[in-house]
Amino acid sequence: MSGLAETAGSAVEAALEAGAGAAEAYAVRDSGREVRVHGGEVESLTAATEAGVGVRAWIGHRVGYAYCTDLSAAGVTAIAGRAVEAARVADPDDFAAPPEPAVAAGLVGLSDPSVAAWSTAEVADLALAVERTALDADARIAGVEQAVYADSAEQVAIASSTGVAGEYESSSCYAYLQALAAGDGARETGLGFGLARGPAGLDPTAIGVEGAARALAMIGAGKPESRACPVVLDPTVAASFAGLIGGAIAASAVQRGRSPFAGRLDQEVASEAFVLHDDGLDPEGPGSAPFDGEGVPRRRTALIEGGRLRTYLYDTYTAHRGGERSTGNASRHGYRSLPSVSTSNLVVGGGEASLGELLVAAGEGIYVTDVAGLHSGVNPVTGVFSVGASGRAIRGGELAEPVREFTIAGELVAMLGAVRAAGADSRWVPFGGSVCTPPLLIGEMSVSGS
Amino acid sequence: MKSEAPTLIDPALAEHVLTRALAHGGRFAEVFAERRRGLTMSIDESRIEAVQSGAEEGAGVRVVEGGTTYFAHVDGLDPADLERAADEAAAALRGERREPQALRAVATEPLTIAVRPEAVEAGRKAALLRELDQRARGKGGEVVQFTGSYAEARREVTVANSDGRFAGDDRTRTRIGAQVVARRGDVVETGAETLGAHRGFELLEDDPGPIAEQAAGKALTLLDAGPAPSGSMPVVVGGGFGGVLFHEMTGHGLEADHIQKGASVYAGKLGERVAQPLLSAYDDGRLPGEWGSDAIDDEGSPTQKTLVIEEGRLTAYLYDYLTAERDGVASTGNGRRESFRHLPIPRMTNTYIAPGEATPEQMIAELEKGFYAVSFAGGQVDPATGDFVFGVSEGYLIESGKVTRPCRGATLIGNCLEALQAIDAVGDDFFMKTGICGKGGQRVPVGTGQGHVRVGAMTVGGTER
Numbered sequence: 023m024s025g026l027a028e029t030a031g032s033a034v035e036a037a038l039e040a041g042a043g044a045a046e047a048y049a050v051r052d053s054g055r056e057v058r059v060h061g062g063e064v065e066s067l068t069a070a071t072e073a074g075v076g077v078r079a080w081i082g083h084r085v086g087y088a089y090c091t092d093l094s095a096a097g098v099t100a101i102a103g104r105a106v107e108a109a110r111v112a113d114p115d116d117f118a119a120p121p122e123p124a125v126a127a128g129l130v131g132l133s134d135p136s137v138a139a140w141s142t143a144e145v146a147d148l149a150l151a152v153e154r155t156a157l158d159a160d161a162r163i164a165g166v167e168q169a170v171y172a173d174s175a176e177q178v179a180i181a182s183s184t185g186v187a188g189e190y191e192s193s194s195c196y197a198y199l200q201a202l203a204a205g206d207g208a209r210e211t212g213l214g215f216g217l218a219r220g221p222a223g224l225d226p227t228a229i230g231v232e233g234a235a236r237a238l239a240m241i242g243a244g245k246p247e248s249r250a251c252p253v254v255l256d257p258t259v260a261a262s263f264a265g266l267i268g269g270a271i272a273a274s275a276v277q278r279g280r281s282p283f284a285g286r287l288d289q290e291v292a293s294e295a296f297v298l299h300d301d302g303l304d305p306e307g308p309g310s311a312p313f314d315g316e317g318v319p320r321r322r323t324a325l326i327e328g329g330r331l332r333t334y335l336y337d338t339y340t341a342h343r344g345g346e347r348s349t350g351n352a353s354r355h356g357y358r359s360l361p362s363v364s365t366s367n368l369v370v371g372g373g374e375a376s377l378g379e380l381l382v383a384a385g386e387g388i389y390v391t392d393v394a395g396l397h398s399g400v401n402p403v404t405g406v407f408s409v410g411a412s413g414r415a416i417r418g419g420e421l422a423e424p425v426r427e428f429t430i431a432g433e434l435v436a437m438l439g440a441v442r443a444a445g446a447d448s449r450w451v452p453f454g455g456s457v458c459t460p461p462l463l464i465g466e467m468s469v470s471g472s
Numbered sequence: 473m474k475s476e477a478p479t480l481i482d483p484a485l486a487e488h489v490l491t492r493a494l495a496h497g498g499r500f501a502e503v504f505a506e507r508r509r510g511l512t513m514s515i516d517e518s519r520i521e522a523v524q525s526g527a528e529e530g531a532g533v534r535v536v537e538g539g540t541t542y543f544a545h546v547d548g549l550d551p552a553d554l555e556r557a558a559d560e561a562a563a564a565l566r567g568e569r570r571e572p573q574a575l576r577a578v579a580t581e582p583l584t585i586a587v588r589p590e591a592v593e594a595g596r597k598a599a600l601l602r603e604l605d606q607r608a609r610g611k612g613g614e615v616v617q618f619t620g621s622y623a624e625a626r627r628e629v630t631v632a633n634s635d636g637r638f639a640g641d642d643r644t645r646t647r648i649g650a651q652v653v654a655r656r657g658d659v660v661e662t663g664a665e666t667l668g669a670h671r672g673f674e675l676l677e678d679d680p681g682p683i684a685e686q687a688a689g690k691a692l693t694l695l696d697a698g699p700a701p702s703g704s705m706p707v708v709v710g711g712g713f714g715g716v717l718f719h720e721m722t723g724h725g726l727e728a729d730h731i732q733k734g735a736s737v738y739a740g741k742l743g744e745r746v747a748q749p750l751l752s753a754y755d756d757g758r759l760p761g762e763w764g765s766d767a768i769d770d771e772g773s774p775t776q777k778t779l780v781i782e783e784g785r786l787t788a789y790l791y792d793y794l795t796a797e798r799d800g801v802a803s804t805g806n807g808r809r810e811s812f813r814h815l816p817i818p819r820m821t822n823t824y825i826a827p828g829e830a831t832p833e834q835m836i837a838e839l840e841k842g843f844y845a846v847s848f849a850g851g852q853v854d855p856a857t858g859d860f861v862f863g864v865s866e867g868y869l870i871e872s873g874k875v876t877r878p879c880r881g882a883t884l885i886g887n888c889l890e891a892l893q894a895i896d897a898v899g900d901d902f903f904m905k906t907g908i909c910g911k912g913g914q915r916v917p918v919g920t921g922q923g924h925v926r927v928g929a930m931t932v933g934g935t936e937r
Binding site for chain 1: 513516517519520521522523524525526527528529530538539540541542543544545546547548556560561563564594595597598616617653660661662700702703704733734735737813815848849850851852854856857859860861862863865880881882883885886887931933934
C-alpha cells in the first residue's frame with residue numbers, strides 16, 4: 023500500500039537510533055477535492071494531496087512528539103530525532119508507555135468506490151443540484167450563501183517498536199448548503215447537510231430541501247417568553263449536546279478532575295430514556311476504523327445505559343493511570359497531533375415516538391433547531407451551560423411560530439436526568455464530533471428570552 | 473534585528489509554475505509557497521508534557537477564470553511538486569494558453585523579531601511554564617489545577633501571481649496561555665488568560681507571571697459568584713478582549729465575501745449611519761508586533777490601516793483580491809489563509825474600536841441596574857441575520873452605579889445592527905488582546921481591542937429566575 027507502512031517502520035527505527043527507548047509512527051496519505059458553488063456557477067474547485075508522518079518517542083516515562091510532511095529518508099530521520107529531543111524536555115510520567123499490540127479485525131465498508139469513480143464534473147453537478155433544489159423550493163428563498171461538496175480518500179499506517187502494525191483505507195464525503203430566506207423585513211439562514219462514504223450515498227434533493235425548509239421556518243421569528251418549559255431538541259442540537267457529554271466522559275477529563283462525571287461511575291446520571299454508546303465499528307459512522315490513533319482495536323462501548331454511567335473512555339495512557347484497559351478511543355487530528363482520548367462515533371439510543379408524538383408529549387414548550395455559542399457557553403468542568411438558541415414554539419402539542427434570540431441554560435447531568443423520551447428517527451450529524459441521534463424530549467429547561 | 477523577506481521559490485521557478493498554471497487559460501494565476509515550523513508544550517499537574525514540534529512545507533496554486541477559482545495544493549516545494557500543483561489546478565480548464573506578466577519583486581519588511589524562539593533552548597520554555605504554574609498556585613489553596621501552554625510558530629511565505637507580483641514575508645508568533653480551576657467545596661470555577669504577539673521570545677522575557685495570576689484571580693472571583701440576571705439591560709463591556717464583541721457583530725459583516733453574497737446585514741449600507749457618532753473603528757494589519765499583523769497578506773498585498781466606521785458612519789468593507797476585483801476597488805490587504813492548503817478569503821487582522829472619551833467609572837456610575845461583562849469565553853455570529861451570542865467568562869452585576877457581585881453562566885445575545893446602534897459610551901482605556909478566529913473552516917490569528925464600551929440595552933441570558 024504505497025509504502026506508507028514502510029515509512030512508519032523506518033521512522034520507528036530512526037527514533038530508536040536517535041536514542042528513544044520505544045517509538046511509534048503514524049503515517050497518513052490523503053487526497054481530496056472540494057467544490058463550492060454559488061448562483062448556479064462553480065465558485066471554486068480544489069484538488070488536494072497531503073501526506074505526513076508523526077513520531078511519538080519514549081525515553082523511560084518521558085514522551086515527545088514531532089511531525090513533518092517530508093517523507094524522504096532524510097525528512098523522516100530528522101523528525102524522529104526531533105521527537106526524541108522533545109521527549110528529553112518533558113517530565114517523566116509513570117503512566118506513559120507505548121501501547122501493546124493487539125489484533126484488529128478488518129472492517130469492511132469504509133471505502134466507497136464512487137469517490138474515485140465520480141468525475142469532478144459529476145460532483146460539481148451534485149453541489150449545483152443541492153443549490154438549485156433550495157432555490158426552487160419557495161419564492162421566499164432569496165439565495166444560497168454557499169453550497170459545498172467535499173470528499174477525501176485516506177490511507178493510514180501505524181507501526182511501533184512494541185510490535186503494533188496496521189493499515190487501512192477509508193473514504194468520506196459530505197455536502198451542505200446555507201440557504202437564505204427573506205421575509206418580514208429580515209433574512210434567515212438554514213443549514214441542510216448530508217454525510218456518506220461516497221457521493222453515490224448523498225441525496226442532493228434532501229439536502230437542498232432541508233436547508234430551504236429550515237430557513238423558511240424561521241421567517242418572522244420573535245423572542246419567546248422567559249420560562250422553564252419542556253424542550254424538544256432536534257437531532258442537530260441533540261448531537262451537539264451528546265458531543266459535550268462524550269467529551270466529559272473521556273478519562274483524560276475525569277482523571278484530572280475536569281468533568282461533571284468525575285466520581286460518578288456506576289451512579290445514576292441520566293433518565294432511562296437516555297442511552298449512549300460509543301461505536302467505532304459502525305461502517306456508517308464517519309469516525310469508524312479498524313483501530314484507533316495508537317493501533318488499539320476500535321469497539322462498541324456502552325457509556326450510559328439504564329440511567330447509569332457504565333464506563334469512561336480510555337486511551338492507553340489513561341487506561342494505565344486508571345487501572346483499566348483502553349477502550350480504543352485514542353483519536354488524532356491526522357499526523358499533526360498526539361493521540362488523545364475522544365469519542366469515535368457517539369450513538370444515542372432511539373425510542374419509539376415519532377417527532378409528532380414527542381411534540382404532543384411536550385404540550386407547551388420549545389422545539390430547538392439550532393444552538394450557537396457552545397464553545398463559549400459551556401463550562402466543561404462543571405457542566406453548567408447557557409447557549410444561544412433558535413427554533414419553533416410548541417403550542418398544544420404542535421409546532422407554532424418561530425422563535426430566536428433566546429438562551430437555554432442548565433447543567434449537563436441534570437439535563438440528562440430530565441430526558442423524558444428519545445424519538446424513533448435517528449440520523450448521523452457532524453456536530454459534537456460524529457453523532458447518530460434521534461430528537462430528544464427534555465422535561466424542563468430554563469429558557470431566557472423576553 | 474530586521475529580517476529579510478524569504479524567497480522559498482526563486483522568481484524563475486515561480487514564473488515557470490505560473491506559465492504552466494495558465495496553460496489552459498485563466499485571467500489570473502497565483503502560487504503561494506509556505507514553510508511552517510512550530511513548537512508547543514504544556515504543563516498540567518505541574519508536569520511538562522505534550523512537547524511537540526512540527527515541520528511542514530508545501531504550496532497552493534490557483535487559477536481564476538470567469539467566476540470560478542481552480543485550486544490545488546501539494547506538500548513539498550520541489551519543482552516537481554509545484555508543477556504537479558499547477559497541472560492539477562489547470563486540469564479542469566479548457567481555454568487558450570495565457571502568459572503571466574514578468575515578476576517584479578515588491579520590497580517588504582517582515583515584522584521585527586528580536587529573539588528567535590527556535591534559538592532559545594527548550595529548557596527555558598519549560599522553566600517558564602513551571603514559573604506560571606507556581607505563580608498561579610501561589611494564589612492560594614483554592615487553586616486546585618493549573619494548565620499552561622506555550623506555542624511558537626514561524627511561517628515563511630512567498631507569493632507570486634500573474635499580475636507580476638512577487639513578495640514574501642517571515643512571520644513568527646509566540647503565545648502563552650494560562651487556565652486555572654479553583655474549587656471551594658462543591659463550587660468549581662475556571663479562569664483563563666493569554667498573552668501573544670507577532671513577536672519572538674522577547675515577548676516573554678519580562679515577567680509573564682501576571683497572566684497566571686490573572687487567570688487564578690478570575691477563577692477565585694467566580695467562587696463567590698451568584699446566578700446571572702436575565703432580561704434586557706444596559707451592558708458595560710470590558711476593554712481589550714471585549715473587542716471580540718465588535719469583531720463578531722460587525723467585523724465579520726464587513727468582510728466583502730459576505731457583502732457580495734447578500735449575506736451580511738451591512739450590505740448596501742456604505743456611507744450610512746450604523747452607530748452613534750462617538751464610535752469610530754479600524755482594521756489595522758500594520759500595528760507593530762500585534763498578534764493579527766503581517767507585512768503582507770497571503771496574496772502579497774501590503775497590509776494597511778482601514779477606517780471601517782468613521783464617527784458612526786460605515787466607511788469601508790474588507791477586501792481580498794477577488795472581492796476587490798469584483799467591486800472595482802483595490803484590495804485592503806485582508807486576503808488571508810490558514811495555510812498553503814487553503815484559499816485566501818477576506819479576513820480581519822487587528823480590529824478595534826478607537827478610544828473614546830468616557831471613563832469606565834463614569835459608564836458604570838450612570839447605571840441604576842446593569843451588567844458588567846469584563847471578558848468573554850468566545851462568541852459567534854450569523855453575518856446574514858446579524859444574530860450573535862457571547863459567553864461571558866467574567867461578569868458582574870451593576871446596581872445603583874456600583875459593581876456589586878460576580879455572576880456565573882451569563883450569555884449575551886442580540887442582533888448586530890441594534891446592538892451597535894445602542895453603544896452609547898466608548899472608553900479612553902484602550903488596549904489589544906489576541907484571538908484565534910474561525911471562518912469557513914480556517915483559523916487565523918486576529919487582534920481585538922477597545923476601551924470599555926457601554927451598550928444601552930442588550931439581552932442577558934442568565935440563570936436567575
